[in-house]
Amino acid sequence: MPLKGVFLPLGYSCNNNCIHCFLPFADNPTNKTTEDAKKRIKQAAEYGIDRISLTGGEPTIRKDIFELISFCRDLNIEIIQLQTNGRMLSYKPFCRKLFASGLNEVCISFHGHTAQIQDRITRVNGSFEQTLKGIKNLFDVIKGTLPKEALFPNIVVSSHNCRHLPDIIRFFSGLGFPLIEIEYPRLMGNAWRFKNDIPSRKEAALYMKSAAEVARQIGTELFIDDFPVCLSDGFYDFNAYTRHGNDQIELDLSSTEMRDTEKTDKLHSDKCNSCHAKGFCPGEWPENAKNFGWDSFRALSSIDVNNINRSSGAKA
Numbered sequence: 001m002p003l004k005g006v007f008l009p010l011g012y013s014c015n016n017n018c019i020h021c022f023l024p025f026a027d028n029p030t031n032k033t034t035e036d037a038k039k040r041i042k043q044a045a046e047y048g049i050d051r052i053s054l055t056g057g058e059p060t061i062r063k064d065i066f067e068l069i070s071f072c073r074d075l076n077i078e079i080i081q082l083q084t085n086g087r088m089l090s091y092k093p094f095c096r097k098l099f100a101s102g103l104n105e106v107c108i109s110f111h112g113h114t115a116q117i118q119d120r121i122t123r124v125n126g127s128f129e130q131t132l133k134g135i136k137n138l139f140d141v142i143k144g145t146l147p148k149e150a151l152f153p154n155i156v157v158s159s160h161n162c163r164h165l166p167d168i169i170r171f172f173s174g175l176g177f178p179l180i181e182i183e184y185p186r187l188m189g190n191a192w193r194f195k196n197d198i199p200s201r202k203e204a205a206l207y208m209k210s211a212a213e214v215a216r217q218i219g220t221e222l223f224i225d226d227f228p229v230c231l232s233d234g235f236y237d238f239n240a241y242t243r244h245g246n247d248q249i250e251l252d253l254s255s256t257e258m259r260d261t262e263k264t265d266k267l268h269s270d271k272c273n274s275c276h277a278k279g280f281c282p283g284e285w286p287e288n289a290k291n292f293g294w295d296s297f298r299a300l301s302s303i304d305v306n307n308i309n310r311s312s313g314a315k316a
Helices: 036-045 065-074 092-100 115-122 126-143 162-175 202-217 261-265 286-292 302-312
Strands: 001-007 049-054 078-082 104-111 149-156 181-185 221-225 248-254
Touching: 001 036, 001 078, 036 065, 049 065, 049 115, 065 078, 065 092, 078 162, 092 126, 104 126, 115 126, 126 149, 126 162, 149 162, 162 181, 181 202, 202 221
Parallel strands: 001 049, 001 248, 049 078, 078 104, 104 149, 149 181, 181 221
Antiparallel strands: none
16 A cells, blocks of 8 residues: 655745745745644544655744654654754754654755755755754664664755765765655745756756765665656656555645645646656646646657666655
């Protein structure tokens, strides 16, 4: 059975102000109350989800974060994931308390292998050092209790880190991460304001291919998310829609109803209509299509898709 997960934004306050953030607090000046967050968590549990991802904004700056994690545990939610920039985890007692409350998976937003790159993207001086310390604390705290795969970094692509992706993969692997996620941004919020700092998907694909080659060489697993199948030549084996296509159902709980935002919000072009990957590739965000157009997209034949399935071990 596919893993069924839900993303629950607890609010949009954040101690970073990333150039790629598509839901910055300036555009969404709201945070859920503890009562409302628990109501949504209970709704997700009753729906029968396997994993809940507590996200934001930055969840760790909430005073009730330990209470909310414990609430998830008490409802017997199997995987309790925290999506965080990791800065608060630089305080080891705070880090320990998160896991004592029931946390068992962490996705860390970390976008560069140097302070110059990371701090420029987050627009906070010192964020690199704090996140790096948080990561070291994480590995120390979970030692012997959780597998290393329970921790993984998420790299959101921009012009500041794109050409460095191979080096970033080496750096993260050296820190001890067996799994690394790369994600392309949706051009909303800050990402739209700084759209000149976001490379086209075609350009990003060139560096993702190089990053994939490095990952294979050093034995690191990549999870390349939110990237169209037809632009993934050279890393089909790491594309979320091919290799992991039927393994996960991800729903969003930012509103009162759970929905699959990729199915409800993404678009297909005329080229996509004849593409044999359309059944498992959700297409493109409307904002991205508006800015970059559809020129780089192409329709894949049934032979193309069969070859992709063989090369990636796809379940699509």
